[in-house]
Amino acid sequence: MEYKNILTTCPFCGVGCGLNLQVLDGKVVGVLPAKTHPLSRGSLCVKGWNAHAFIYHKDRLTQPLVRRNGKLVETSWDEALDLVAHRLSESKAQSGPDSIAFLSSAKATNEENYLLQKFARAVIGTNNIDHCARL
Ligand code: SF4
Numbered sequence: 001m002e003y004k005n006i007l008t009t010c011p012f013c014g015v016g017c018g019l020n021l022q023v024l025d026g027k028v029v030g031v032l033p034a035k036t037h038p039l040s041r042g043s044l045c046v047k048g049w050n051a052h053a054f055i056y057h058k059d060r061l062t063q064p065l066v067r068r069n070g071k072l073v074e075t076s077w078d079e080a081l082d083l084v085a086h087r088l089s090e091s092k093a094q095s096g097p098d099s100i101a102f103l104s105s106a107k108a109t110n111e112e113n114y115l116l117q118k119f120a121r122a123v124i125g126t127n128n129i130d131h132c133a134r135l
Contacts, residue, residue, distance in 0.1 A: 097125035
């Protein structure tokens with residue numbers, strides 16, 4: 001039997017509490033608060049305590065979906081990302097960078113949100129970037 005704790009960030013809100021995923025034989029089986037995390041200091045709300053519950057849920061999407069003939073079908077990450085890159089380039093070329101907008105999420109980490117605004121501004125060239133916490 002192999003057991004380990006993996007330190008990560010709670011995915012449920014912008015507070016970003018630290019938690020340890022309890023991994024038993026390669027499977028996440030629970031959550032423990034991270035005592036040394038500078039923000040949460042060993043505390044979690046009920047969502048954080050259950051942050052592992054969705055990982056193996058049968059309804060969880062684990063593959064990207066693309067619409068083909070009006071139906072969503074599974075595809076590979078390479079194909080999905082190529083399609084997104086192609087469509088973003090096409091829109092930018094045809095209608096300019098401000099034809100594109102990005103909406104980020106409190107369920108992403110601060111670092112991921114930073115990267116999305118950087119991508120919007122530096123790669124696409126638009127300031128059309130917002131965040132669900134402002135909705
Ligand atoms: S434990 Fe609760 S307060 Fe902390 S990040 Fe998760 S959802 Fe937010």
